[in-house]
Amino acid sequence: xxxxxxxxxxxxxxxxxxxxxxxxxxxxxxxxxxxxxxxxxxxxxxxxxxxxxxxxxxxxxxxxxxxxxxxxxxxxxxxxxxxxxxxxxxxxxxxxxxxxxxxxxxxxxxxxxxxxxxxxxxxxxxxxxxxxxxxxxxxxxxxxxxxxxxxxxxxxxxxxxxxxxxxxxxxxxxxxxxxxxxxxxxxxxxxxxxxxxxxxxxxxxxxxxxxxxxxxxxxxxxxxxxxxxxxxxxxxxxxxxxxxxxxxxxxxxxxxxxxxxxxxxxxxxxxxxxxxxxxxxxxxxxxxxxxxxxxxxxxxxxxxxxxxxxxxxxxxxxxxxxxxxxxxxxxxxxxxxxxxxxxxxxxxxxxxxxxxxxxxxxxxxxxxxxxxxxxxxxxxxxxxxxxxxxxxxxxxxxxxxxxxxxxxxxxx
Numbered sequence: 152x153x154x155x156x157x158x159x160x161x162x163x164x165x166x167x168x169x170x171x172x173x174x175x176x177x178x179x180x181x182x183x184x185x186x187x188x189x190x191x192x193x194x195x196x197x198x199x200x201x202x203x204x205x206x207x208x209x210x211x212x213x214x215x216x217x218x219x220x221x222x223x224x225x226x227x228x229x230x231x232x233x234x235x236x237x238x239x240x241x242x243x244x245x246x247x248x249x250x251x252x253x254x255x256x257x258x259x260x261x262x263x264x265x266x267x268x269x270x271x272x273x274x275x276x277x278x279x280x281x282x283x284x285x286x287x288x289x290x291x292x293x294x295x296x297x298x299x300x301x302x303x304x305x306x307x308x309x310x311x312x313x314x315x316x317x318x319x320x321x322x323x324x325x326x327x328x329x330x331x332x333x334x335x336x337x338x339x340x341x342x343x344x345x346x347x348x349x350x351x352x353x354x355x356x357x358x359x360x361x362x363x364x365x366x367x368x369x370x371x372x373x374x375x376x377x378x379x380x381x382x383x384x385x386x387x388x389x390x391x392x393x394x395x396x397x398x399x400x401x402x403x404x405x406x407x408x409x410x411x412x413x414x415x416x417x418x419x420x421x422x423x424x425x426x427x428x429x430x431x432x433x434x435x436x437x438x439x440x441x442x443x444x445x446x447x448x449x450x451x452x453x454x455x456x457x458x459x460x461x462x463x464x465x466x467x468x469x470x471x472x473x474x475x476x477x478x479x480x481x482x483x484x485x486x487x488x489x490x491x492x493x494x495x496x497x498x499x500x501x502x503x504x505x506x507x508x509x510x511x512x513x514x515x516x517x518x519x520x521x522x523x524x525x526x527x528x529x530x531x532x533x534x535x536x537x538x539x540x541x542x543x544x545x546x547x548x549x550x551x552x553x554x555x556x557x558x559x560x561x562x563x
Contacts, residue, residue, distance in 0.1 A: 155362035158198070158349075160295040161342050162371045163302070165243050165411045167378050170338045172387070173459055174331045175379025176320035180313065183379055186328060187372040190335025190466075193533055195368030197473050198343045199360045204480045205347025206359040212345045213428060216472070219479035220511075221503035228472050229425040235341050235465050236422035237442055240415055241449030242458055247272050247411040248450070254404050269450050276412065277443035280419045281436045294410055299374070301403055306377040309384035320386045329522060329531050330463050335375070336533040337465030339367070344473050345421075419443060466533045467518035471511045471540030478541050479507070483548055506547040514540030 175183040204215065217225040248269035255261045255268075319325075326334075346363065353359035381387075423439045430438060454461075518536030520526040528535040 155366045158366035163298045164414045171375045171378035172382035175383050176323035177326035179318045180383050181317040186331035187375040190332045191372040195364045198363035198367045201346040202350035202359040202363040203356050205350035206353045206356040209351045212347050215476045219476040220507045223503040226429045233422040233425035236418045237446045240418045240446035241454035243411050244450035245455045273447040306380040309381040312384040332531045333466030333533045334462035337462035340469045468515050470537045471514040474537045474541040475544050510540050510544035
């Protein structure tokens with residue numbers, strides 16, 4: 152139950168408002184519902200598998216990636232995950248600045264440029280992250296029911312105003328169904344990849360798998376659909392414009408600001424930890440400051456404008472990472488030594504596994520080809536990237552598959 156609440160808490164935040172409104176506005180609520188269901192089903196299946204691996208091996212995500220990709224490969228994976236979190240930091244910072252401008256102009260009459268709010272809030276988040284954010288995770292957990300109530304309130308208050316359930320919002324950016332599904336996948340795929348960090352503490356694999364599937368396969372698509380209703384009802388895909396049109400008032404804006412604040416502290420903290428495994432000589436605070444500055448610069452160029460493209464990028468490049476380490480953990484290395492290494496938290500440092508890197512690169516290329524209409528496998532780029540990466544990696548390592556005797560972890 153605790154794992155399910157952690158996952159649900161990670162999916163209910165600023166991101167769900169931004170993503171759902173854009174997809175609902177671009178596809179219409181009827182097609183958007185199918186896109187939410189398909190994307191969340193992909194997340195649920197992968198999340199269940201990564202949870203199973205974490206619960207059975209007790210490996211961290213970094214250990215699983217190191218086992219599949221080797222030392223340099225794992226650092227490359229961590230870099231990509233860190234970049235995805237930096238992108239989210241920029242998107243949320245941009246929205247945070249816009250919401251702060253609204254609140255402070257109404258409360259105190261301040262008329263400051265939005266970039267000032269972006270820079271000031273980002274600087275404060277950097278300071279909090281460096282000094283330690285004890286309690287911020289608890290705040291995020293307590294805010295989950297408040298955010299959920301806001302989603303339900305907004306949906307119920309606007310559902311009667313939906314003009315057409317199967318038509319896009321006028322002026323919304325066109326989007327293909329494949330891009331919408333990949334965007335849904337990209338909205339939480341980083342969380343799915345790092346799921347072993349939580350599920351390894353689960354009582355058993357059955358509970359970990361059930362929690363992941365319920366949270367991602369049932370709760371997440373429901374929340375996304377509810378969050379998409381107000382935008383379609385009021386013909387607004389911009390979050391600030393949507394809230395103004397709804398007339399929800401300062402309390403809702405303040406709640407979203409607090410949610411954005413806690414989300415960005417966690418994004419900055421997680422991305423800094425990921426990059427610390429890559430840039431080992433740099434001190435933690437320098438990594439935090441560097442990432443904070445980079446994320447702020449991206450926010451200042453209106454990162455929210457590129458949200459869908461960013462999510463599609465994540466939905467194509469990151470799923471193969473999970474597919475590859477799942478194949479490695481479930482099919483290629485089932486020796487008893489795996490359990491011993493996990494229990495002692497001592498995983499041998501392996502050389503770079505170029506077969507895994509090659510499978511990742513090729514699968515990402517196939518995903519982009521499908522997205523741009525150059526190939527047609529399943530028609531959904533995220534699914535194709537997963538299937539291709541798993542297939543290529545399994546073929547390249549055919550002599551080590553589960554159908555042959557497993558080798559010791561130190562074998563190259």
